[in-house]
Amino acid sequence: MDAFKLMKELRVNYEQEAHYLPKETGLSLIESTTEDDSRISAKCRDAKVEDLWSLTSFFGYSTQTFVLAVNLLDRFLAMIRIQPKHLSCVSVSCLHMAAKVTEEECNLAPTGDLIRIGQCRFTVSDLCRMEKIVAEKLNFKSKAITALTFLHLYHQIALSHSTDRKEKLSLEKLEAQLKACLCRISFSKAKPSVLALSLLRQEIEGVRSEDMLEIAYHIQRHLKITDGELLLWSERVARCLSDYASPECSKPNHKKLQWIVSRRTAQNLHSYRVVPELPTIPEGCWDESESEDSCEDMMSSGEESLSSSLGSDAEGPFFPLHLRRQKHRQPLHA
Amino acid sequence: MMGDRPSPPSRAMSSAATTSPSVDKVDGFSRKSVRKAKQKRSQSSSQFRSQGKPIELTPLPLLKDVPAPEQPELFLKKLQQCCTVFDFMDTLSDLKMKEYKRSTLNELVDYVTVSRGYLTEQAYPEVVKMVSHNIFRTLPPSDSNEFDPEEDEPTLEASWPHLQLVYEFFIRFLESQEFQPSIAKKYIDQKFVLQLLELFDSEDPRERDYLKTVLHRIYGKFLGLRAFIRKQINNIFLRFVYETEHFNGVAELLEILGSIINGFALPLKAEHKQFLVKVLIPLHTVRSLSLFHAQLAYCIVQFLEKDPTLTEPVIRGLLKFWPKTCSQKEVMFLGELEEILDVIEPTQFVKIQEPLFKQISRCVSSPHFQVAERALYYWNNEYIMSLIEENSSVILPIMFASLYRISKEHWNPAIVALVYNVLKAFMEMNSTLFDELTATYKSDRQREKKKEKEREELWKKLEDLELKRGLRSDGIIPT
Numbered sequence: 001m002d003a004f005k006l007m008k009e010l011r012v013n014y015e016q017e018a019h020y021l022p023k024e025t026g027l028s029l030i031e032s033t034t035e036d037d038s039r040i041s042a043k044c045r046d047a048k049v050e051d052l053w054s055l056t057s058f059f060g061y062s063t064q065t066f067v068l069a070v071n072l073l074d075r076f077l078a079m080i081r082i083q084p085k086h087l088s089c090v091s092v093s094c095l096h097m098a099a100k101v102t103e104e105e106c107n108l109a110p111t112g113d114l115i116r117i118g119q120c121r122f123t124v125s126d127l128c129r130m131e132k133i134v135a136e137k138l139n140f141k142s143k144a145i146t147a148l149t150f151l152h153l154y155h156q157i158a159l160s161h162s163t164d165r166k167e168k169l170s171l172e173k174l175e176a177q178l179k180a181c182l183c184r185i186s187f188s189k190a191k192p193s194v195l196a197l198s199l200l201r202q203e204i205e206g207v208r209s210e211d212m213l214e215i216a217y218h219i220q221r222h223l224k225i226t227d228g229e230l231l232l233w234s235e236r237v238a239r240c241l242s243d244y245a246s247p248e249c250s251k252p253n254h255k256k257l258q259w260i261v262s263r264r265t266a267q268n269l270h271s272y273r274v275v276p277e278l279p280t281i282p283e284g285c286w287d288e289s290e291s292e293d294s295c296e297d298m299m300s301s302g303e304e305s306l307s308s309s310l311g312s313d314a315e316g317p318f319f320p321l322h323l324r325r326q327k328h329r330q331p332l333h334a
Numbered sequence: 335m336m337g338d339r340p341s342p343p344s345r346a347m348s349s350a351a352t353t354s355p356s357v358d359k360v361d362g363f364s365r366k367s368v369r370k371a372k373q374k375r376s377q378s379s380s381q382f383r384s385q386g387k388p389i390e391l392t393p394l395p396l397l398k399d400v401p402a403p404e405q406p407e408l409f410l411k412k413l414q415q416c417c418t419v420f421d422f423m424d425t426l427s428d429l430k431m432k433e434y435k436r437s438t439l440n441e442l443v444d445y446v447t448v449s450r451g452y453l454t455e456q457a458y459p460e461v462v463k464m465v466s467h468n469i470f471r472t473l474p475p476s477d478s479n480e481f482d483p484e485e486d487e488p489t490l491e492a493s494w495p496h497l498q499l500v501y502e503f504f505i506r507f508l509e510s511q512e513f514q515p516s517i518a519k520k521y522i523d524q525k526f527v528l529q530l531l532e533l534f535d536s537e538d539p540r541e542r543d544y545l546k547t548v549l550h551r552i553y554g555k556f557l558g559l560r561a562f563i564r565k566q567i568n569n570i571f572l573r574f575v576y577e578t579e580h581f582n583g584v585a586e587l588l589e590i591l592g593s594i595i596n597g598f599a600l601p602l603k604a605e606h607k608q609f610l611v612k613v614l615i616p617l618h619t620v621r622s623l624s625l626f627h628a629q630l631a632y633c634i635v636q637f638l639e640k641d642p643t644l645t646e647p648v649i650r651g652l653l654k655f656w657p658k659t660c661s662q663k664e665v666m667f668l669g670e671l672e673e674i675l676d677v678i679e680p681t682q683f684v685k686i687q688e689p690l691f692k693q694i695s696r697c698v699s700s701p702h703f704q705v706a707e708r709a710l711y712y713w714n715n716e717y718i719m720s721l722i723e724e725n726s727s728v729i730l731p732i733m734f735a736s737l738y739r740i741s742k743e744h745w746n747p748a749i750v751a752l753v754y755n756v757l758k759a760f761m762e763m764n765s766t767l768f769d770e771l772t773a774t775y776k777s778d779r780q781r782e783k784k785k786e787k788e789r790e791e792l793w794k795k796l797e798d799l800e801l802k803r804g805l806r807s808d809g810i811i812p813t
Contacts, residue, residue: 050762053761054758058741117750117751244766245766261707261748264704265711268665277589278546279593283594
């Protein structure tokens with residue numbers, strides 16, 4: 001697609017994006033909620049979105065599916081107040097709906113699998129019902145214009161302007177960064193075009209390409225995005241990405257995950273801890289030298305070399321006691 | 335006691351199955367369960383060959399009925415009487431005398447437990463003689479060539495009614511407050527120990543249990559015999575591993591070794607380290623590992639707790655001997671490895687993490703679901719998880735490919751669910767690396783698919799070419 005057409009498409013999307021934004025008041029409400037059993041808080045929404053990402057990755061769904069699912073989720077949550085115990089069902093419904101829109105039929109994971117792998121407590125019929133509810137509330141607008149849409153467009157524009165720079169701007173990386181941002185509810189407040197542009201700029205600054213920066217400015221002016229807005233979101237994006245890339249890992253919350261093993265394995269798991277019946281026999285350092293019956297001299301011949309054999313033939317086991325005493329005085333060879 | 339024998343044993347000692355009737359053969363395999371049902375609990379003993387004439391022992395008065403000064407001498411007399419050995423394979427012979435000996439032995443056990451001042455110097459040789467006469471014997475050969483220690487019932491010792499009391503007596507004698515090793519060592523010597531060790535091959539587990547206690551006490555009290563005992567045990571194990579793969583007392587000997595290893599002084603002697611590498615590690619290769627694996631694993635872990643620098647050779651040894659065809663053994667190895675990892679020091683972990691996780695990666699992909707399950711369960715171990723987290727940049731690339739593949743391909747849904755847990759943990763541990771690996775994996779897979787497609791197309795082209803050529807020349811399509 002040539003540059004002109006791309007810019008036109010950009011414009012069209014820009015004008016439409018507001019229709020797919022989650023209600024800002026709704027999002028703020030969630031953000032301000034403290035940990036509570038009756039309302040969704042930002043923390044539990046974020047955790048759920050991370051779970052969605054795990055499921056997306058596991059089932060091999062595309063980033064597009066994930067981004068769409070998050071969009072549906074946020075739009076729904078901003079509109080309807082639900083109890084935290086239903087959040088799991090809502091989020092998986094959104095994922096499934098998004099997958100139906102984006103993925104090929106053959107790649108669609110059956111709902112039973114989604115529930116089983118995600119260790120969810122609800123049933124397939126619950127899921128179907130929830131899907132209908134969500135679709136209805138969102139006025140059946142399942143396809144959405146998201147930050148990913150813009151990211152793809154920006155990337156194409158950048159490509160079309162400088163073909164030899166293709167390697168430097170990685171779409172996969174941008175997608176991964178977008179995913180990282182989406183795991184925090186605050187970024188759902190951003191306009192997708194602005195969020196995408198912030199990401200693009202962040203990456204361009206990383207590769208330090210003057211040409212690319214030009215292109216970014218060009219896009220910004222074309223869409224009439226204000227500097228202030230861009231700066232605000234760029235800062236937030238930068239912070240988020242530095243956390244994401246930091247070597248300190250967030251401790252996996254594996255306590256929440258169920259580890260179900262088969263009966264046989266479970267039986268064998270703890271049969272290993274053998275409790276010793278016999279009391280410990282301490283080794284004295286004066287052990288061997290005390291007695292005349294010592295055979296230790298034979299052993300120490302192979303001090304550090306592991307190649308020497310144990311059980312030397314210097315003295316056979318059936319050697320009579322009185323003869324052995326005599327032999328002991330002869331020099332022993334290694 | 336007369337009632338102890340469950341069934342009249344025959345003179346011909348082997349009552350185990352020899353030929354299975356044809357009805358047992360199903361699909362060409364004989365039904366082991368049917369064969370076992372027909373097998374009676376057999377007994378044997380090669381101790382006694384009947385002399386023909388009945389044995390007569392003059393009944394002696396009870397020790398408690400005799401004044402204290404006379405007791406030591408009476409004690410000796412009773413010991414001497416108990417040297418007489420009876421034939422238990424013949425259930426009807428010498429019943430009265432057998433009972434007499436049994437009650438005498440019983441009396442001696444009590445006497446040794448409670449008495450004071452009875453142990454004179456003369457008593458020592460008599461005790462050892464009596465014990466030797468009773469317990470030292472050539473063990474009968476195994477009844478059936480196909481004796482499977484795990485499945486079949488063991489052949490029990492027929493003279494157990496007396497034998498048990500002799501062992502009981504000997505242990506209490508050794509544990510007695512009056513016992514003096516300095517006197518006893520003249521009689522409990524290397525020859526004695528050697529014969530004792532041979533008895534560990536007994537099929538009777540009760541006997542082995544007593545022997546274990548006896549040897550443990552001897553090792554504890556006779557410092558001069560310790561090196562000898564260790565050496566002989568080495569010999570037994572080495573013969574077991576490299577020559578016969580037959581010895582019934584491995585578990586018991588390992589238990590004793592466990593208590594010895596536990597008491598090792600630091601720094602560890604070179605002899606002990608050699609023992610670990612040359613004897614204990616190769617013990618893992620034996621077919622009947624399941625019979626003594628728990629004790630073996632305990633010994634290994636004790637060693638590592640004593641000297642953590644041994645971790646690397648131990649784990650490399652285990653990896654070298656990793657079972658390739660026996661899944662049951664693989665599961666055992668995984669259990670042992672987890673126990674080792676439970677006590678491993680982080681610096682040691684770093685040294686072996688690569689080969690270790692390469693093996694774990696293979697286990698996790700195993701089509702045998704128990705192996706895969708056991709390996710995946712490592713991720714439920716908090717300490718192991720903390721080690722993995724610290725080194726995720728090394729471990730994740732090793733594990734990634736197999737985890738991702740099995741999540742798509744494994745036949746067992748439970749395994750797939752566990753893999754999800756592991757992948758999720760990794761995702762949270764090191765997101766950036768995970769993303770990179772996912773991207774690389776996907777692009778690799780796409781490349782592979784493309785290659786496959788190209789190959790198929792090439793073959794198709796060749797086929798078409800072949801057809802065309804065939805048709806052109808003579809109109810006959812070549813087969």
